[in-house]
Amino acid sequence: MGKVLMKGNEVIGEAAIHAGCYYFFGYPITPQSELVAYMAKRLPEVGGLFLQSESEVSAINMVYGAASAGKRVMTSSSSPGFSLKQEGISYLAGAELPAVIVNVARGGPGLGNIQPSQSDYFQVTKGGGHGDYHTPVLAPANLQEIIELTSDAFRIADQYRTPVILLGDGMLGQMMEPVEFNEKTETGDNFMKDWATTGTEGDGLPKVITSLDLNDVKLEQRNHRLQAKYRKIENNETKVEVKNVEEADYVIVAYGTVARIAHSAIEKARQDGIKVGLIRPISLWPFPKKIISDTSKNVKAILTVEMSAGQMVEDVRLAVEGKSPVSFYGRTGGIIPTVDEIYREILKLGKGVTS
Amino acid sequence: MKQELIIAGFGGQGVMSMGQLLAYAGMKEGKHVSWLPSYGPEQRGGTANVSVVISDKEVGSPVIDKPTSVIALNNPSFEKFEPMLIEGGDLFTNSNLVDISSKREDIYFLPVPATEIAKNLKMERVAGMVLLGAFITKTKVLSKDSLLEALINVLGEKKKHLIGVNEEAILAGENLIEKKLFLTK
Numbered sequence: 001m002g003k004v005l006m007k008g009n010e011v012i013g014e015a016a017i018h019a020g021c022y023y024f025f026g027y028p029i030t031p032q033s034e035l036v037a038y039m040a041k042r043l044p045e046v047g048g049l050f051l052q053s054e055s056e057v058s059a060i061n062m063v064y065g066a067a068s069a070g071k072r073v074m075t076s077s078s079s080p081g082f083s084l085k086q087e088g089i090s091y092l093a094g095a096e097l098p099a100v101i102v103n104v105a106r107g108g109p110g111l112g113n114i115q116p117s118q119s120d121y122f123q124v125t126k127g128g129g130h131g132d133y134h135t136p137v138l139a140p141a142n143l144q145e146i147i148e149l150t151s152d153a154f155r156i157a158d159q160y161r162t163p164v165i166l167l168g169d170g171m172l173g174q175m176m177e178p179v180e181f182n183e184k185t186e187t188g189d190n191f192m193k194d195w196a197t198t199g200t201e202g203d204g205l206p207k208v209i210t211s212l213d214l215n216d217v218k219l220e221q222r223n224h225r226l227q228a229k230y231r232k233i234e235n236n237e238t239k240v241e242v243k244n245v246e247e248a249d250y251v252i253v254a255y256g257t258v259a260r261i262a263h264s265a266i267e268k269a270r271q272d273g274i275k276v277g278l279i280r281p282i283s284l285w286p287f288p289k290k291i292i293s294d295t296s297k298n299v300k301a302i303l304t305v306e307m308s309a310g311q312m313v314e315d316v317r318l319a320v321e322g323k324s325p326v327s328f329y330g331r332t333g334g335i336i337p338t339v340d341e342i343y344r345e346i347l348k349l350g351k352g353v354t355s
Numbered sequence: 356m357k358q359e360l361i362i363a364g365f366g367g368q369g370v371m372s373m374g375q376l377l378a379y380a381g382m383k384e385g386k387h388v389s390w391l392p393s394y395g396p397e398q399r400g401g402t403a404n405v406s407v408v409i410s411d412k413e414v415g416s417p418v419i420d421k422p423t424s425v426i427a428l429n430n431p432s433f434e435k436f437e438p439m440l441i442e443g444g445d446l447f448t449n450s451n452l453v454d455i456s457s458k459r460e461d462i463y464f465l466p467v468p469a470t471e472i473a474k475n476l477k478m479e480r481v482a483g484m485v486l487l488g489a490f491i492t493k494t495k496v497l498s499k500d501s502l503l504e505a506l507i508n509v510l511g512e513k514k515k516h517l518i519g520v521n522e523e524a525i526l527a528g529e530n531l532i533e534k535k536l537f538l539t540k
Contacts, residue, residue: 003382005375005378005379005382005390030394031394114394170394171391171417171418174391175389175390175391175392175417176375176389176390176391177388177389177390177414177417178382178387178388260414260416260417261415261416263416264415264416267415336418338416338418339415339416339420340420340421
């Protein structure tokens with residue numbers, strides 16, 4: 001197919017179609033509206049269904065319906081709209097329905113602004129809605145990776161019967177980069193969805209999909225089953241990129257957009273002879289605790305950089321368990337940290353440790 | 356080779372499409388490219404701008420805080436980005452729209468009468484192409500052929516008849532640089 005130049009939001013849409021997703025329900029919001037527009041144009045072309053709902057709440061419940069019928073389905077929004085979907089996501093988790101929900105995050109809290117942000121980290125990684133649940137969260141750092149992770153998101157959703165979140169930000173959604181689509185993508189045909197409510201035709205008992213269980217013993221059993229599933233996901237689906245970490249004196253932990261800026265800052269520092277490595281969590285839940293824990297034994301300090309007031313840094317500290325100092329640098333309000341700012345933070349690490 | 360270019364002007368001046376052409380041409384040359392628009396509140400009024408990175412290596416940050424080149428299409432853009440330019444960087448302006456000069460001694464200041472040239476070509480809209488012609492000739496980051504190929508792709512079959520005048524505009528920009536028909540500091 002060759003390389004094409006596309007906007008991040010459009011890449012998510014095309015990647016979903018390549019992954020066999022022909023159903024999309026959504027409501028526009030900047031900075032992800034191009035994704036909704038792309039699906040509106042493309043899905044009818046490939047024989048799929050696009051529907052613009054009257055609200056985000058409605059869209060997520062349409063997702064519940066399509067997922068119940070066993071179809072690969074997606075919805076997307078940006079931070080304030082994503083918050084509105086939380087009830088529905090909790091229901092999807094409770095009813096064990098596979099679906100992919102995209103959050104192209106923007107500055108908050110409240111309506112905030114339309115600039116890039118990572119301040120929805122807590123919301124996406126700690127459940128977000130009510131009840132004991134987790135959703136796998138995948139955070140791409142470039143547009144090619146969006147293709148890979150969108151496909152992965154659908155695969156994980158089907159394999160474990162769980163909603164999966166693809167987390168980007170305004171920058172990834174709005175920027176263009178060359179990408180290449182693989183002709184052969186897994187489209188979900190290999191998943192036997194015998195639980196789907198497609199009609200029994202008088203053959204066997206009706207299939208029921210619900211998150212309601214008034215019997216406390218049964219509901220606890222369901223919770224145990226969910227937790228067992230989450231442990232399995234933690235064991236199998238942790239994804240992380242590690243660069244120059246062996247031999248490193250310092251390590252930066254950053255994900256998504258910030259990781260690529262951190263990477264530029266690290267290159268600059270390495271030219272100055274400072275040994276800095278990068279750990280980039282790709283799955284934010286499950287969080288790559290082990291590599292961070294192991295690395296923290298051998299480095300002088302760890303720096304976490306985020307476009308937030310400090311959210312992922314809490315998971316980093318839990319993983320490090322005091323084995324090395326963990327410092328934090330963040331920008332909020334939709335401001336993207338610059339290479340120079342991160343570079344200066346790297347220099348501070350050196351001073352802090354040697355003095 | 357790595358060019359970090361900011362193109363800035365009012366919305367509607369073609370800033371985004373100019374950036375897109377360069378990114379596309381860079382991709383066709385097998386280079387690593389990124390295109391990042393400003394889409395925030397600055398788009399209303401002030402300046403709209405786009406950051407384009409064209410590099411032999413993978414693009415780390417697509418956000419440019421120290422541009423190697425700036426193309427400014429109005430005074431507010433000039434004032435915002437001229438101070439950010441690196442030492443030895445290139446500052447192109449459409450001198451028919453920007454009436455200030457750079458006082459910096461450490462950069463190349465290249466005022467291009469792009470609107471005037473475009474008017475002579477009887478199509479004011481190709482002013483951006485004059486500037487892109489000057490930009491690729493001065494920085495040598497892309498070949499003229501790739502820029503033309505990008506243009507053909509963007510214009511498509513329906514607007515094929517516009518290729519000629521766009522090509523002339525690119526050549527005019529190239530000519531300005533080669534014959535040094537501009538002021539330098």
